Amino acid sequence: MDWNNFFRSELGPVQPYQPGLREEQIREIAKTPAIHKLSSNESPYPPFPAALEAMQNCLVNLNEYCDGSCYDLKQGLMREYQVPFEQIMVGNGTNELLMLLAEACLTPQSRIAYCWPSFIVYRLAAQLTGAAADEVPLKADGSYNLDGLLAAITPETKIVFVNSPNNPTGAIVSQVEFERFMTAVPEHVLVVLDMAYNEYVTDPEHMVPLSFYDGERPLVVLHSFSKIYGLAGVRVGYGLAPEPVIKAIDKLREPFNVNTVAQVGALASIGQKEELERRCAENETQRAQLCAAFDRLGLKYYESQANFVWVFVPESDKTFERLLELGIIVRPFAVGGGLRVTVGSRENTRATIEAFEKLFAEERI
Numbered sequence: 001m002d003w004n005n006f007f008r009s010e011l012g013p014v015q016p017y018q019p020g021l022r023e024e025q026i027r028e029i030a031k032t033p034a035i036h037k038l039s040s041n042e043s044p045y046p047p048f049p050a051a052l053e054a055m056q057n058c059l060v061n062l063n064e065y066c067d068g069s070c071y072d073l074k075q076g077l078m079r080e081y082q083v084p085f086e087q088i089m090v091g092n093g094t095n096e097l098l099m100l101l102a103e104a105c106l107t108p109q110s111r112i113a114y115c116w117p118s119f120i121v122y123r124l125a126a127q128l129t130g131a132a133a134d135e136v137p138l139k140a141d142g143s144y145n146l147d148g149l150l151a152a153i154t155p156e157t158k159i160v161f162v163n164s165p166n167n168p169t170g171a172i173v174s175q176v177e178f179e180r181f182m183t184a185v186p187e188h189v190l191v192v193l194d195m196a197y198n199e200y201v202t203d204p205e206h207m208v209p210l211s212f213y214d215g216e217r218p219l220v221v222l223h224s225f226s227k228i229y230g231l232a233g234v235r236v237g238y239g240l241a242p243e244p245v246i247k248a249i250d251k252l253r254e255p256f257n258v259n260t261v262a263q264v265g266a267l268a269s270i271g272q273k274e275e276l277e278r279r280c281a282e283n284e285t286q287r288a289q290l291c292a293a294f295d296r297l298g299l300k301y302y303e304s305q306a307n308f309v310w311v312f313v314p315e316s317d318k319t320f321e322r323l324l325e326l327g328i329i330v331r332p333f334a335v336g337g338g339l340r341v342t343v344g345s346r347e348n349t350r351a352t353i354e355a356f357e358k359l360f361a362e363e364r365i
């Protein structure tokens with residue numbers, strides 16, 4: 001078999017997603033038993049208590065297939081957002097929905113635009129569909145450059161991804177900027193607004209996710225249960241979109257794409273306002289402490305509204321390895337020389353600050 005020519009040519013340049021090191025691998029490198037995993041923007045806390053209970057109670061029914069229509073979960077989302085049932089899609093994480101949207105719309109003849117650096121799946125979506133990607137640099141503050149995106153749009157552009165807060169910088173798009181963008185964006189473009197970290201935002205200037213959503217214009221709003229809700233392990237995300245978009249995704253998706261535990265856990269998480277506010281406030285407190293430490297050390301970082309902070313260090317790869325030895329796992333970025341540090345629990349923050357201070361004291365940053 002000639003494997004080199006066997007697979008679709010689009011797969012050629014694709015780099016598979018690099019999973020983080022496994023616990024045992026980290027233990028071999030780290031010179032401490034205390035490991036702090038701050039590399040995947042996960043919540044440091046378990047799922048909400050109501051979600052945990054609901055998920056535990058559903059386990060005895062796992063002999064049956066899950067509900068392929070996600071009926072109950074969509075009903076819950078419908079009540080939460082006051083949008084029709086027919087305008088809701090649920091996926092095996094937001095990740096699946098991003099890929100399905102790309103598959104539904106993109107061909108090697110079309111183009112897609114998004115800012116960079118941003119979520120790696122946007123690039124993967126372009127590569128796997130063969131569409132040409134227009135990667136527009138972020139603004140100096142690390143936020144989405146919407147004017148740049150508008151300028152990059154051509155008659156062939158089918159999708160524009162907008163991420164706010166943006167992963168990996170944490171910077172947001174304001175409502176004023178978003179309004180200007182939505183007024184100017186041509187009608188042949190599907191705007192996909194990825195709001196995976198929206199629940200962490202406290203800045204009142206932030207764009208209102210549904211302010212332009214009317215179920216008619218080509219706008220999709222995506223949310224995730226993986227972040228503040230602490231459900232990353234069961235995989236569930238959702239999107240609000242005009243009915244034709246939902247119908248196209250329904251043709252492409254697996255019939256049972258969202259498992260029972262995920263559906264039940266997500267449904268029980270909706271409307272838990274107090275828990276949500278508590279976690280958001282705690283994230284803000286921990287993020288402020290991290291940033292205050294970076295200030296003391298003279299390290300620059302992007303103003304973040306999410307559960308992670310991109311901090312600039314002279315040599316991100318080396319600092320990444322040194323932090324690893326101290327049991328702190330972060331994410332280095334080749335572009336821009338930054339480290340993305342997930343905001344975790346009080347204990348995570350204390351250990352991270354101590355590690356940075358130690359490296360500074362030893363002049364190893």
Ligand SMILES: Cc1ncc(COP(=O)(O)O)c(C=O)c1O
Nearest residue numbers: 093094095119167196224226237
């Ligand atoms: C910007 C952004 N969008 C979407 C996702 C995917 O989230 P999910 O776990 O719901 O697939 C992530 C995950 O890190 C993300 O950073």
